[in-house]
Each structure stands twice: as C-alpha cells, then as structure tokens.
Amino acid sequence: MAKRTKSNEKRIALLNATLYLVNNNGFHDAPMSKIAKMAGVSPATIYIYFENKQDLINQLYLENKASFSEAAFKDYAVNLSVKNGFELIWRNIAHYKLNQIEEANFLSQCDNIATMVDEESRQEGLKNLQPLLDLWERGQKEGIIKNISPYLLYAYTIYPLAFLMTMQKRNDFELTETNLSEAFDSAWNTIKI
Amino acid sequence: MAKRTKSNEKRIALLNATLYLVNNNGFHDAPMSKIAKMAGVSPATIYIYFENKQDLINQLYLENKASFSEAAFKDYAVNLSVKNGFELIWRNIAHYKLNQIEEANFLSQCDNIATMVDEESRQEGLKNLQPLLDLWERGQKEGIIKNISPYLLYAYTIYPLAFLMTMQKRNDFELTETNLSEAFDSAWNTIKI
Amino acid sequence: MAKRTKSNEKRIALLNATLYLVNNNGFHDAPMSKIAKMAGVSPATIYIYFENKQDLINQLYLENKASFSEAAFKDYAVNLSVKNGFELIWRNIAHYKLNQIEEANFLSQCDNIATMVDEESRQEGLKNLQPLLDLWERGQKEGIIKNISPYLLYAYTIYPLAFLMTMQKRNDFELTETNLSEAFDSAWNTIKI
Amino acid sequence: MAKRTKSNEKRIALLNATLYLVNNNGFHDAPMSKIAKMAGVSPATIYIYFENKQDLINQLYLENKASFSEAAFKDYAVNLSVKNGFELIWRNIAHYKLNQIEEANFLSQCDNIATMVDEESRQEGLKNLQPLLDLWERGQKEGIIKNISPYLLYAYTIYPLAFLMTMQKRNDFELTETNLSEAFDSAWNTIKI
DNA sequence: CATGAATGAGTGTTCATTCAT
DNA sequence: TATGAATGAACACTCATTCAT
Structure with missing residues (x-):
C-alpha cells in the first residue's frame, strides 16, 4: 500500500x-x-x-497570475479611500513588475500573445484583477474617477508599467523612487476627475 | 531584353x-x-x-516598422507647435494601431518578446521614432513638456494604445471617436507641464 | 492465521x-x-x-488453450466410434468458437501471428489437440478416414470454423443450427473415405 | 521549374x-x-x-490484395465451366499462397486482426474476390454448387489454404503436388451438389 | 529563378519496467 | 503484497534547410 x-x-x-x-x-x-x-x-x-505542454504553460500562467494578484492587493482593504486604495494597488503592482521581473515578463508574454495560454485560462486569469475594477467603479460612483471604460483606465495607469518593466529588463532604463512617484502622479492625474 | x-x-x-x-x-x-x-x-x-527564417522575420519587422513610422509622421512638419505636432503624431499612431491591426499586432509581439527579432534589427527599428523624441526634447526645452525620461513619456502616451489595440483585436472593447479624444486628453495631460 | x-x-x-x-x-x-x-x-x-508482458501474453494463451481443449473434449471418450467421436469434438469446437468468441478470437490471433506468443508456448499449446490427432490416426487405421496428413485434416475440418467465428464477430454472418449441420456434413465428407 | x-x-x-x-x-x-x-x-x-503509418499499412494491404486477385484470376474467363473455372481459381490461389508466402502471410495477418487496416481499406479489399462470388452464384443457379452461404463456401474451400500456408512458412508441413490435388478434391467435394 | 524531393536533428509524448516505500 | 512515482529508450511525426534538376 x-x-x-x-x-x-x-x-x-x-x-x-x-x-x-x-x-x-x-x-x-x-x-x-x-x-x-x-x-x-x-x-x-x-x-x-x-497533462501536456499546454497544460504546463496554463498552470504556470495561472499560478503566476494568482501570486501577482496576491502581491497587487497586499494590505489592501475596501475601507481605504479611493485614492489611497488606488495608490496602494498601483505601487504594489509597480513593485511587483519591477522586482519580480521574470514572473512579470512571463505574464506579459502570455497576455500579449494570443496563442500562448488557452482562452479558458486567460479568462480565469482575468478574474484576479476584480478588486481593482471594483475600486474604480466605486470611484466613479463617488465622482472621483472619470466615467470612462475600465479598459481605458487600465491602459493609462497599469499597462504602462509593463513597458517600464520591459525596458528595465533590457537595462535600457532604470526606475528610481523619484521616477516612480512621478509615474504615479501621471497615472492618477489621468483618471481622476 | x-x-x-x-x-x-x-x-x-x-x-x-x-x-x-x-x-x-x-x-x-x-x-x-x-x-x-x-x-x-x-x-x-x-x-x-x-537567408533563413530569422532573416525573414527580421525583414518583416523592419519593413513594418518603416511603414508604421511613415504612417506615424504623415503630414508632420517640424514647424508645427509642440502640442499640435504631438497630437498629430499621437492620432496617426492611434489610427494605425486601431486600423492596421494585423501589422500593429505583429510589431507589438516583436517588441514584447525578446527572442523574436534579433537585437540588431530591434535597434534599427527604434530609430523610426526619432522625430517624436526630437519633438519631446524641443517641448522640454520650451518648457511645455515635463522634464522626465522619454521612456516615461512613451510609456504613458503611446504604449497604452498597444493595449487598446489588443483589446480591440479580441473584440473585448471598441474605441470610438469620443473615446479617442478622451484618450488623447489623458495622454497630453500626463506629459504637459 | x-x-x-x-x-x-x-x-x-x-x-x-x-x-x-x-x-x-x-x-x-x-x-x-x-x-x-x-x-x-x-x-x-x-x-x-x-515476469513481463510477453509472459503475461504467454500465460493467457496457454490458459485459454487449456480451457479451449477442455471444451473441445467435453463428454469425449475413446470408446466412441470414430464418426461419433469426431462429430462430438467438432461440435464442441464449433460451439466454443461461436459462443466464446472473445477467447476464440484471442487464440486465433496468437496462432496466426508468429510474433505474439513465443515458440515454446506455441509448442506447449499444440499438445492440447492430441486426442483429436489420436482419433484421426485410429480412423485411418480403421480405414474410415482418408490417409492424408493431419494438417490437411485440420485445415479442412476445424480451421474453417475460425473464419466463421471472425465473420460472426464482425456481424457479417450468423451461423444457425441448420448451417452448423451443413458445415459438419461438409467437414465429415471431406475426410471420410 | x-x-x-x-x-x-x-x-x-x-x-x-x-x-x-x-x-x-x-x-x-x-x-x-x-x-x-x-x-x-x-x-x-x-x-x-x-501520410502516416496507418496509410502506409493500408496502401500495402490494398496493393497486395490487388496483386493477389490478379494472380487468383489469371487465365480465368467467364465462359469456363463452373468446375473448371473454380479449379483454375482455386489452384491459382493455392499457388499464390504457397509461393508468395510473404505476401500471403501479410494479407492473412491484416484480414485476421481487426485493428491492422482500417475498415475502409478492408471493404475496398473485399471487392477483389467478386469474380469468385459470381462464379459460385452461377454454379448455384446451374444446380452444380450447394445452395449455402458464400461465407461457408469460402470457409471450406479457400480459407483452409491460409492454414496450409502458415504451416508451410513454419516448416511444419510441405504441400506436394499430390497433396494439392487431394486438397482440391476435398474442396470441390465439399461444395458440389 | 524556381522547384519538390530529401533529410538529420529534433519535437512532444508513451511505454515497459524499476524504485522506494 | 502492493503501490504510484519515476525513468531511459523509444515512438510517430515535423522542422528548417539543402539538394539536384
């Protein structure tokens, strides 16, 4: 036995x-x-x-997505103000992308290349950002955040970090603490009313 | 003959x-x-x-980069004001990414995945954006544009369009003319002083 | 204990x-x-x-051969007349092949494909038919059965049943009680003097 | 070009x-x-x-079936008497099976093992025996051949040759010219009225 | 210039068997 | 006795590339 x-x-x-x-x-x-x-x-x-290679990639994707999301929402609580909550999440994500470069880079590839993870896993992975979407919705109801599509909000606040990560990985550019604050200000200015 | x-x-x-x-x-x-x-x-x-498969990919990359840049700087002239010049270029790029989706998608893959085109071609491809970098530099000298790294300027104004293109290609989201104007305002607000 | x-x-x-x-x-x-x-x-x-896969196949073959032979010689006794003895055995075999289709089919594969069971097991398996060979020899001595090689006797009386079994398994053909009697008559006519 | x-x-x-x-x-x-x-x-x-391994086996099967059937019906003409026609075909087949042992053995394996050639090829292969079936039908109409299923006719006249071939290949038995005539007589007696 | 045949090296995957418990 | 994990060797098949015409 x-x-x-x-x-x-x-x-x-x-x-x-x-x-x-x-x-x-x-x-x-x-x-x-x-x-x-x-x-x-x-x-x-x-x-x-x-099960096979695709399954290996899928599982790798999902587990990294999960650990990314854990990092993204570390210390986050729904009773934070919209701005404070957003800043916390944004900085968490920035921190993750610029420090866990390998993991972030892998996720970025998966999200950009249609053929890497299968549709089911991609949909599953999307769920991990839900708290941020909820926060934005709350911000819009409270009249703090522009009433635009969350795709635009994401494109202009979170997605740019992927570019900075890529540059960082290629040693073309290094993000300092000052840069980071500037970057956050840009992000916030973009979406706040 | x-x-x-x-x-x-x-x-x-x-x-x-x-x-x-x-x-x-x-x-x-x-x-x-x-x-x-x-x-x-x-x-x-x-x-x-x-010469071989890599060469085929490289050439495809370079020619698409060139045609992208041609589109990006269509009707641009250095005597335009910084804001007008930037808006022209930004709208050109947005237009390209959201209409020439296939080409834009291919370029996006190449730029995101380190192993697709070789380093030499990537460097070559970078040159195509020079006029935009020049415009930004002029804007900074004229005190119109924030004095931050062009990587940040790019990350917060141009790069987001790649995300919108991906969403558009996946039919998750469609960019309207109104959206586009909002998006440009966001971009400009981010970098103007 | x-x-x-x-x-x-x-x-x-x-x-x-x-x-x-x-x-x-x-x-x-x-x-x-x-x-x-x-x-x-x-x-x-x-x-x-x-011991290994070959041994598994060999043992399966030998045990099925043994149970086949048990069925073949059920109720047989050496004091039966040649014709009665032969009819009993022939009908036993026919009954086995057409009812224990799975077992018969497996044995048929083993006997037809040189590489399935090893030579030793095949030789061992052959012994199971000895009483039939003895009966034929007696029949030949008694001048009732043609004086031809037992291989020919087998080929023309028993072996055809394998074909009928295969067809039965494929649902191409069904053997009725009438057919069976005709078939036995054919078999007997073939070998009787 | x-x-x-x-x-x-x-x-x-x-x-x-x-x-x-x-x-x-x-x-x-x-x-x-x-x-x-x-x-x-x-x-x-x-x-x-x-195309793949199955296709290779299928084609091999079909081409050998075709060449078998060519051999089987060599010199055959529909104006031959039923008995002469049958003897010609029977001897042709016997000759083929006992001389083209390798080819015959391969076909025998394919026909006995359900999983070797696919159903389509098997059906295709069956067509090759049509002239013999036609001859039997004619013989039955002319009242020369027993009115029984062609499966039984085949089982008792042609199929036994497969056994003799197997024994010949294993050097357990050799078919002489005399044997062959005896064997044909057995076959003919079995089916003639 | 252009071709389809040809290939060595490699792909993802499975197998009979053994290992460690 | 009995197990599921583990594996080297093998499997059917594909690939980027070259050959011969």
Whole structure:
C-alpha cells in the first residue's frame, strides 16, 4: 500500500524551468527535453505532473497570475479611500513588475500573445484583477474617477508599467523612487476627475 | 531584353503569409512549409529571398516598422507647435494601431518578446521614432513638456494604445471617436507641464 | 492465521483485461498501464504476477488453450466410434468458437501471428489437440478416414470454423443450427473415405 | 521549374521493408525508423510517400490484395465451366499462397486482426474476390454448387489454404503436388451438389 | 529563378519496467 | 503484497534547410 508520493519540489522545479526557458529562449525554443533537464528529471516525469505542454504553460500562467494578484492587493482593504486604495494597488503592482521581473515578463508574454495560454485560462486569469475594477467603479460612483471604460483606465495607469518593466529588463532604463512617484502622479492625474 | 529577376511579388507574398501565420497561429506554428504554401511558392524558394527564417522575420519587422513610422509622421512638419505636432503624431499612431491591426499586432509581439527579432534589427527599428523624441526634447526645452525620461513619456502616451489595440483585436472593447479624444486628453495631460 | 498471499482474483482480472484489450485495441494498443487500470491494480502489481508482458501474453494463451481443449473434449471418450467421436469434438469446437468468441478470437490471433506468443508456448499449446490427432490416426487405421496428413485434416475440418467465428464477430454472418449441420456434413465428407 | 521527381523505387522499397518487418517482427515491432533504415531512406522521407503509418499499412494491404486477385484470376474467363473455372481459381490461389508466402502471410495477418487496416481499406479489399462470388452464384443457379452461404463456401474451400500456408512458412508441413490435388478434391467435394 | 524531393536533428509524448516505500 | 512515482529508450511525426534538376 505504501508508495512514493508526488513531490511538490519537482513540480515547482518544472514550473521554474519552464518560466526561465520561455522567458529567455521564447516559447518556440523551450522544448520539454530542456525543461526536464533543467528541472533535473526525466522528460517522462513531466507527464506525471502535467497533462501536456499546454497544460504546463496554463498552470504556470495561472499560478503566476494568482501570486501577482496576491502581491497587487497586499494590505489592501475596501475601507481605504479611493485614492489611497488606488495608490496602494498601483505601487504594489509597480513593485511587483519591477522586482519580480521574470514572473512579470512571463505574464506579459502570455497576455500579449494570443496563442500562448488557452482562452479558458486567460479568462480565469482575468478574474484576479476584480478588486481593482471594483475600486474604480466605486470611484466613479463617488465622482472621483472619470466615467470612462475600465479598459481605458487600465491602459493609462497599469499597462504602462509593463513597458517600464520591459525596458528595465533590457537595462535600457532604470526606475528610481523619484521616477516612480512621478509615474504615479501621471497615472492618477489621468483618471481622476 | 527582359531578364529573369527576383520577383518582388513573391517576396511580398511571403512577407504577408508570414505576418498572417505568426499573428494567428503564433511563431511556433508558422513553419516555413506553411508560409510557402500560403504564398503559393515552394519552400526552397523562400531561401532565394531570405537567408533563413530569422532573416525573414527580421525583414518583416523592419519593413513594418518603416511603414508604421511613415504612417506615424504623415503630414508632420517640424514647424508645427509642440502640442499640435504631438497630437498629430499621437492620432496617426492611434489610427494605425486601431486600423492596421494585423501589422500593429505583429510589431507589438516583436517588441514584447525578446527572442523574436534579433537585437540588431530591434535597434534599427527604434530609430523610426526619432522625430517624436526630437519633438519631446524641443517641448522640454520650451518648457511645455515635463522634464522626465522619454521612456516615461512613451510609456504613458503611446504604449497604452498597444493595449487598446489588443483589446480591440479580441473584440473585448471598441474605441470610438469620443473615446479617442478622451484618450488623447489623458495622454497630453500626463506629459504637459 | 491468514497470510498475505498472491490473490488469484487479481491475476484473473489482469488476464481478463489483457484479453479484452488485445482483442479490441490490438496488441500494439494494449499497454501495461491500461491493462493495470482495467484490472483495478497498479502497473507495478502486474510484475508480481507475471515476469513481463510477453509472459503475461504467454500465460493467457496457454490458459485459454487449456480451457479451449477442455471444451473441445467435453463428454469425449475413446470408446466412441470414430464418426461419433469426431462429430462430438467438432461440435464442441464449433460451439466454443461461436459462443466464446472473445477467447476464440484471442487464440486465433496468437496462432496466426508468429510474433505474439513465443515458440515454446506455441509448442506447449499444440499438445492440447492430441486426442483429436489420436482419433484421426485410429480412423485411418480403421480405414474410415482418408490417409492424408493431419494438417490437411485440420485445415479442412476445424480451421474453417475460425473464419466463421471472425465473420460472426464482425456481424457479417450468423451461423444457425441448420448451417452448423451443413458445415459438419461438409467437414465429415471431406475426410471420410 | 525543374525538380527531382518522386522516385517509385523508394516507394516500393518502403512497402517491401514494411512487409518484411511486419511479417517477421509483428506490427508492434515495425517502427518507422526501422522501416526507413531498411529501405535506405531517412525516416522523414516516408512522409513524402505516405501520410502516416496507418496509410502506409493500408496502401500495402490494398496493393497486395490487388496483386493477389490478379494472380487468383489469371487465365480465368467467364465462359469456363463452373468446375473448371473454380479449379483454375482455386489452384491459382493455392499457388499464390504457397509461393508468395510473404505476401500471403501479410494479407492473412491484416484480414485476421481487426485493428491492422482500417475498415475502409478492408471493404475496398473485399471487392477483389467478386469474380469468385459470381462464379459460385452461377454454379448455384446451374444446380452444380450447394445452395449455402458464400461465407461457408469460402470457409471450406479457400480459407483452409491460409492454414496450409502458415504451416508451410513454419516448416511444419510441405504441400506436394499430390497433396494439392487431394486438397482440391476435398474442396470441390465439399461444395458440389 | 524556381522547384519538390530529401533529410538529420529534433519535437512532444508513451511505454515497459524499476524504485522506494 | 502492493503501490504510484519515476525513468531511459523509444515512438510517430515535423522542422528548417539543402539538394539536384
């Protein structure tokens, strides 16, 4: 009856290897054999933990989305004022994107390339931003935030951070504390009434 | 005395096929054989026009960047005021991204994924935005535009359009003329002093 | 004082699963993992009961051969007349092939495909028909049965039943009681002097 | 415009290699890599001539069925008497099965194992026996052949040859000219009225 | 210039079997 | 005894690229 049990270590090692290889070589040069080798297991072992390559990517995406969202809403509470709440979330996200560069970069690829994660996982991943959407809606009801589509709000406040992350990763640009405050001001000015 | 010469038609057909397949199937499912078939030529023929697959992607990137920049600076002249010049360019870019969705989407993929075009082509592609950088520099000298890194200026004015394009392509969101004006106001407010 | 001992139930379950899968999916799509799952045990458990896959097939073959031969010689006694003895055996075999279709089909595959069971098991399996060969020899001595090779006798009396079984399994043909009597007459006419 | 053309030699070499390997190693140990090596081509080349492994087997089956049927009806004409026509066909088939042992053995495997060729090809292959079925029908109308199902006629006249072929291939038995005449007599006696 | 055949190296995945418990 | 995890070797098949014409 006794038996070896699935080791979470191996699962994590596989996810980490995948993240690393997709980020640095691209999806098209991250073969299962390399992933296995990097994780220190046999190629066949991957299929104990994941159904197939797509499933591996999907799970990696969803778990990183979840950990991103945890970071994004750290210390957030609905009783914060709209501005304070937004600033907290914005800074959390900025902090994540500029420090957890690898994870953020992976998520950015997945979100930008239609063919990387399947539609179901993408929809699932979207749910993670709900509290921010709720905050914006509240801000609009309170007359604090412009009454425009959340897509526009996102495009002008959160999405720019993805660009800064990419530049940071390429060492083209470094975001200082001052820059960050300027950037937040820009973001806030854009959406506040 | 007609001589047989490389037919530009075939070259164009190959570039178009590549754009289409990379956009719709992803880089990892855009094999040379499919590209050839779609362009109506033999796989071997690709190698008459392009050195290899990377070269094909690089050239496609550079030509689209060039045509993007042509669109971006249409009707622009250095004697325009900073605000008018910026608005012209911004609207040109917005127009391009929301109408030439396929081309814009391809460029966006290349710019976001480190491994798609090689570094040399990327650097080459960057030059296309020079007139905008020049305009910003002039605006800063004239005390009209905030004295912050052009990366930030780009992140908060141009880059958001990439997000709107992606949403538009996914039919999640449609940008109206009103939206566009709001979006421009946001962009301008962000960077003007 | 119950001691843990190899459970015959599991052994039987494994043999049944193998029979089913080889018959319905073919040898090449009857992997140990499926066999195990169908038998409700772990793949590793198979190796407690059988040395390897070949051994599993061999044992399945031999046990089915034995049960086939038991059926073939049911109620047979050497004091029966040659004709009566032959008719009894022939009808027993026909009954087996047309009712125990799965078992018969498996045996037929093994006997037709050189590479399914190994030579040793095949030789072992042949012994099961000995009483029929003895009967034929007696018939020849008594001048009742043609003095031709038992291979020919078998080919023209017993072997045709395999074809009828295959057709029956494919629903191309159904053998009635009348057919059966005609078929036996054919068989007997073929070999009687 | 010029190009290398598909060489029929390679196609034939591939079919031959497949026949040999399936016969001697079994379907489950006739991998594409071995087939390619034996045919003296790269594994990838197989896919120029055949869609996939199933297609390769199907085509091999159909071509052998066709050449079998050509042999079976050599010199046959509808104006022959029923008995003479049947003897001609029977001897042709016997000759084929006992001399073209490899081909006959392959066909026998395909016909016995449900999972080897797909249903469509099997149905296609069946058509090859039509002239024999026609002859039997004529014989029944003329009151020369027993009025029983053609499945029974086949089972008792043609099918036994498959057994003799198998035994011959295994060197368990050799069919002489005398044997053959005896065997034909058995076959004819079985079905004639 | 242009081609379809040809290929070695590689792809994602499965398999019979063994390991550690 | 019995297990599920683990695996090296193999599988069918595809790819970017080159060859021969």
